[in-house]
Amino acid sequence: MKLNTDEACPSFTRLSFHSAVVGTGLSVRLMLYTQRDQTCAQVINSTALGSLNVTKKTTFIIHGFRPTGSPPVWMKELVESLIGVQEMNVVVVDWNRGATTVIYPHAASKTRKVALILKEFIDQMLAKGASLDNIYMIGVSLGAHISGFVGEMYAGKLGRITGLDPAGPLFNGRPPEDRLDPSDAQFVDVIHSDTDALGYKEALGHIDFYPNGGLDQPGCPKTIFGGYECSLTAYPCDSYRDYRNGKCVSCGAGQILSCPLLGYYADSWKEHLWDRDPPMTKAFFDTAETKPYCMYHYFVDIVSWNKSVRRGFITIKLRGEDGNVTESRIDHGSAVGPKYKLRVLWMKLRSLAHPDRPHLCRYDLVLMENVETFFQPIPCSKQQM
Structure with a gap:
């Protein structure tokens, strides 16, 4: 019997709006993509790592609140971009059953349970020879805080966490152990692009990027590879007002890298952070409305x-x-x-x-x-x- 594509290649859980209304119990599915299998996922778990190569870098992608039950539209592009930039394992953390609900607090209440499941999986990776240095977590919305919870369980020894629009409601004003914070990984970078709605406004990482001030994003890219066609340069500054008034247009003469770059290569600037106490920086930039989004200032x-x-x-x-x-x-x-x-x-x-x-x-x-x-x-x- 010939299998159809959906059966042969597991895809992200797709739920209906009805499921969001009645609510969903938590079920976490891990889907592995590699350079060999870039478009066809392999379902793995803590007892079956599949073709995951523990000697290579492993990037976890963790989505957030899903009020309609539909799969994230940005997921496919992000997976392909990561595998394209470096040979690695990419693990999509599908917790749509749990994140799909019209009642946001119900989804938020499941974040620590997702983090525990991920820790169980990473423990098995470590037992087979993986290194925490090679583990990178990209979390969107509630997924950013899930990444932080995982990082806290490993005393901040994960290689890197990137938070994309970390969720604000129920996390604003909470102590560091109840949200993403700089101590959760060796390097934490955050992109704030929805601070006037559901996003977290204050700094949460070693470096926090605020495109267009962190408010409305006309045509703005939704992932760390949104401006991959060109280098998106950001400018460290105390506020968006100061940046727009031209008070922060130099990152210091004679430095190896004059200004931080948004996205995958943001960690190349981390050497500039450790002179600060605490090592936290806000950086601002503006974007265009259409691809490739970057603007030359x-x-x-x-x-x-x-x-x-x-x-x-x-x-x-x-x-x-x-x-x-x-x-x-x-x-x-x-x-x-x-x-x-x-x-x-x-x-x-x-x-x-x-x-x-x-x-x-x-x-x-x-x-x-x-x-x-x-x-x-x-x-x-x-x-x-």
């Missing part, structure tokens, strides 16, 4: 000369070699005369993503209200570098 210095002050703003448009135009607005407090002119003594443009590139300048420019002025900047003189 530029810093603009403007020196104007005016006799009287009048409030206004300047709109700056940059046209790239591909013809695409990006636009930004700068508020200022100096427009002069009844015709609202602004005399710019000099304007300097410098790349933040590529600080080694030459700075570009424009000198002695008169701007008129509601009139676009086009110009091509030239390399700055040595005095303006």
Whole structure:
């Protein structure tokens, strides 16, 4: 008898909204993906590790609250991206039976039970020669706190935990042992992109990333590989306001890596954290609305000369070699005369993503209200570098 694809290759549990309404009891299923079997999962458990190679890195992906019962739409892409970037075991932790409910506290109450099941599995891995250094957990929503609970059971010796939008309700204000925190792994990085809704607002890791300030994410990538096509650079800063006001546009000259990178390679910046007490950093960046999501940041210095002050703003448009135009607005407090002119003594443009590139300048420019002025900047003189 020929098996169909669903029978041959186990897939993530799919439940109906009816299941969410009546509630589901907890059942955890572990599905292993490897470079050899990237699209066809193998169901494993603590008594049958299957083809899992304990000498290689093992990444656990743990989803969160599922109010409709549907599988996470991002799961397949994340699995493929992880296997594509490094040969490893990828274990999808399917606890949809338990996470599927319209009553959020019911799902949250099952997080520690999921963590205990994962510990039982990891114990068997360790017994067969695995190393805690090679265990990486990626947890989304409630899954972020599940990762933290597992890490706490191993006294923070797990290699790494990444928390994606850690759940806020029932975890906000809780002590470290009741949520994800930096002591749960050797390196903990967190991406906050829903802090005005169900996400956790405060810092939870060694480094916490806040795309677009951590609030609304227009078209924002949902996983650590969302901006994989280019390097998403973040800027350590105390607040999103300070970042937007240009107060945090340098990560320090002469360092091996000037600014932290979002995503899979975020741990390359951890050497910069241990000089801090506690070793925690907030980092901010902005994203575009469409793929590849990354934005190249530029810093603009403007020196104007005016006799009287009048409030206004300047709109700056940059046209790239591909013809695409990006636009930004700068508020200022100096427009002069009844015709609202602004005399710019000099304007300097410098790349933040590529600080080694030459700075570009424009000198002695008169701007008129509601009139676009086009110009091509030239390399700055040595005095303006």
